[in-house]
Amino acid sequence: MIVILAGTMAGILTRLLLLKLDYRQYPGYPHGYISHFSLGAIASALGAVAVPALMNKDFTAFTFLALAAQQFREIRNIERQTLENLEETRLEKRGKDYIEGIARTFEARNYLVMGTAFITSIAAMLAGIWGAAAMALILILFSKTFMAGKNIGDICEVVPAQVHFKNSLLCVNEIDFMSVGLPEMRQKIQHEALGVMIKPKNDNARATLHDLGQRMAITHTVALVMGSKKEVDIPEFTPLARKNPDTGEIALYIMPVEKDMTSLIMAVQRTPLLESARVKPLKTQAGRIAAD
């Protein structure tokens, strides 16, 4: 009984710690918390129960784990559908890549919880309650650090940039964005817009920023954190991220509600790096030769 309890508690604790509201701003509502918490609890119970069952040579217990995996895959679909439906009424889209990333994370976290519960149960069986506690601590730390994912700030440098106009063309530093026709609009943008340059630290980062989904994730996060003046009938204020085709640097333009450069830089830096956007050309020989 202690074995099962220890495993389940460790699993639930892991899920709780991973369920904090972060820059993804999701799930941002109580029912989302409850559904993910309960699934996490079920996952940990399943992982924990498997150990005593195996000890009794009840090997069919493993089929239950397979059943659980099936359920978690379903979670991914549900999350994806929910987010895609919400996307339609958003002014600053998350983008499909971001949604896929969130859905995958929710699925993977359940496996993580199940694994934590399973291993903690084994520890409880072999080394008693203190052994289990130590193992749970190690596993939770592992989940917190290794599964946290990277941010834009880890692979790029974010520096302030100047928003200005070349006649009617809106530019951030040397990168052209769009033509803004109305002089009043230009004046407002000139006064209230903020811009930053996102400079990739190496070729891997450059390839990642090339991904449109990653750029959408950045503009979405920034608009969410800083507020955006965009409205349905003011497409001029849409936050945009455009690439300098020669250097691979990305310029970001936004009309924030809170005009604060420090917070803008921080928001860009903390944008999660999407798994689907992460590519590593430098891991290949051809990529390394090209980088010279």
Add this chain to the structure above:
Amino acid sequence: MGEEAKGILAVIMTDKNKVTGAVPIFIADSEEEKEKTALILAKSLDAMVHDLENGVYFIVGH
């Protein structure tokens, strides 16, 4: 939002020799009128005003 028309929705200018074609064309008498027309059109169409920098404004749904 969603299914809006894309492409040039209207053209506004003071010099009527600059544009012909199958687009709604609005001819203004002055720069002020041009800007005002462009603004009202853009608001009604949820679209954006661009400037060709030769005296022609055009409105594009994005």
